[in-house]
Amino acid sequence: MRTIHELTAAFAKGEASPVGVAEDYLARIGxxxxxxxxxxxxxxxxxxxxxxxxxxxxxxxxxxGPLDGAPVALxxxxxxxxxxxxxxxxxxxxxxxxxxxxxxxxxxAAGAVIxxxxxxDEFAMGSSTEHSAFQxxxxxxxxxxxxxxxxxxxxxxxxxxxAAGAFGTDTGGSVRQPAAFCGVVGLKPTYGRxxxxxxxxxxxxxxxxxxxxxxxxxxxxxxxATAGHDPLDATSVDAPVPDYxxxxxxxxxxxxxxxxxxxxxxxxxPEIDRAVRAAIDVLRDLGAAIERVxxxxxxxxxxxxxxxxxxEASSNLAxxxxxxxxxxxxxxxxxxxxxxxxxxxxxxxxxxxxVMLGTYALSAGYYDAxxxxxxxxxxxxxxxFEKAFARVDVLAAPTTPSVAFKHGEKSDPxxxxxxxxxxxxxxxxxxxxxxxxxxxNGSGLPIGLQLIGRPLDxxxxxxxxHAYEQATPWRQRRPELS
Ligand code: GLN
Numbered sequence: 416m417r418t419i420h421e422l423t424a425a426f427a428k429g430e431a432s433p434v435g436v437a438e439d440y441l442a443r444i445g446x447x448x449x450x451x452x453x454x455x456x457x458x459x460x461x462x463x464x465x466x467x468x469x470x471x472x473x474x475x476x477x478x479x480g481p482l483d484g485a486p487v488a489l490x491x492x493x494x495x496x497x498x499x500x501x502x503x504x505x506x507x508x509x510x511x512x513x514x515x516x517x518x519x520x521x522x523x524a525a526g527a528v529i530x531x532x533x534x535x536d537e538f539a540m541g542s543s544t545e546h547s548a549f550q551x552x553x554x555x556x557x558x559x560x561x562x563x564x565x566x567x568x569x570x571x572x573x574x575x576x577x578a579a580g581a582f583g584t585d586t587g588g589s590v591r592q593p594a595a596f597c598g599v600v601g602l603k604p605t606y607g608r609x610x611x612x613x614x615x616x617x618x619x620x621x622x623x624x625x626x627x628x629x630x631x632x633x634x635x636x637x638x639x640a641t642a643g644h645d646p647l648d649a650t651s652v653d654a655p656v657p658d659y660x661x662x663x664x665x666x667x668x669x670x671x672x673x674x675x676x677x678x679x680x681x682x683x684x685p686e687i688d689r690a691v692r693a694a695i696d697v698l699r700d701l702g703a704a705i706e707r708v709x710x711x712x713x714x715x716x717x718x719x720x721x722x723x724x725x726x727e728a729s730s731n732l733a734x735x736x737x738x739x740x741x742x743x744x745x746x747x748x749x750x751x752x753x754x755x756x757x758x759x760x761x762x763x764x765x766x767x768x769x770v771m772l773g774t775y776a777l778s779a780g781y782y783d784a785x786x787x788x789x790x791x792x793x794x795x796x797x798x799x800f801e802k803a804f805a806r807v808d809v810l811a812a813p814t815t816p817s818v819a820f821k822h823g824e825k826s827d828p829x830x831x832x833x834x835x836x837x838x839x840x841x842x843x844x845x846x847x848x849x850x851x852x853x854x855x856n857g858s859g860l861p862i863g864l865q866l867i868g869r870p871l872d873x874x875x876x877x878x879x880x881h882a883y884e885q886a887t888p889w890r891q892r893r894p895e896l897s
Pocket of ligand 1: 540
């Protein structure tokens, strides 16, 4: 399984061709995706056309940059012009956007070859991809298990060698958690770092566009090509984008790494506890100073998120009314009846649960008690991190409390929600956070180390992650699928 930087280096030397590589990936998708279920749509013709264009540029010795010809996959939450964008939902089953998301535009401008659109939990609500209206996605390391979610299709595609890199979205952990479950890298940048324009909205104050990759160098390349201000997204940050790849070489000597007590408590799988502590020892051996820190509000994260996220979702999803987009169920006796039949048929049970929770939390008389209160707690969570970052440069913790679970294992919504306990705080604060493979449990399932950084300091995160990756063998182990 080759990384993007290995592929594009081979393209530049003429040792591999973008068309040949695109054909290989498409063939692998054809051979394996029946079992994996990573893709909802494969854009074969567009991919080959993009690969031919890349090939011509390499032949003319004028590639567009380090992603030219790189085969990537996109979660089916990003609008793609002329290509169905379902968001994992019946309500958008036949929706074909008239425009590309900024992410997609930037990837195309960088020469990336988009292989297709990947499966996801409906409207990105979930942690297992089991809430997709269309299909199950399997974890390449153990087909009986979930790939995580909600960006499970993208994570499974990269882990299974069905794409060299991918993008997902992380609202409460939906890139870091599947990255941990599938043994790949997942980076949630700072809120606003990558434009959300053209992303189907779930919870607007929490939604982040985020890359998956096989290693840290590729992660840095994918971030560099897509980060940066976008006037089309009012929350996009107008700050310079540093040279992330150049930052990787600096190592961790002299950096202070904080270890938050609250991320190692009850409920953490002992094998994950051991692997993450061993990873922290590696960082110490590499010259980082390790310090204990405390983030006392951690225990309120899940409860707070499950007020804020459903509240924003209930508002965002009000647009699916049978008139403006997607599905319409005809035959109602009046407008209200048509809208309610459409939404009843178009949304799955988890989406309905969120819309009901959110509508309740926002309703007159309850707004202050729930949504208002949750926003105040969110401020307290942010202050915890500010205090910690006055003393340390990055935080190191587990990404998830458990390894990938079996399909059907978490039928109780609360059990599923609790899986986000370590990823939600960085989502609510908008802080950049990355999941890096840090070993395997006794059954050969991957474990993720999470690093959380200061606002806009993805460079330090990548630097620490890179030093760790280079010092450990994990990225060499890949699942056997064929
Ligand atoms: N699992 C969380 C949820 O269901 C996070 C989802 C996400 O990050 N999109 O809301």
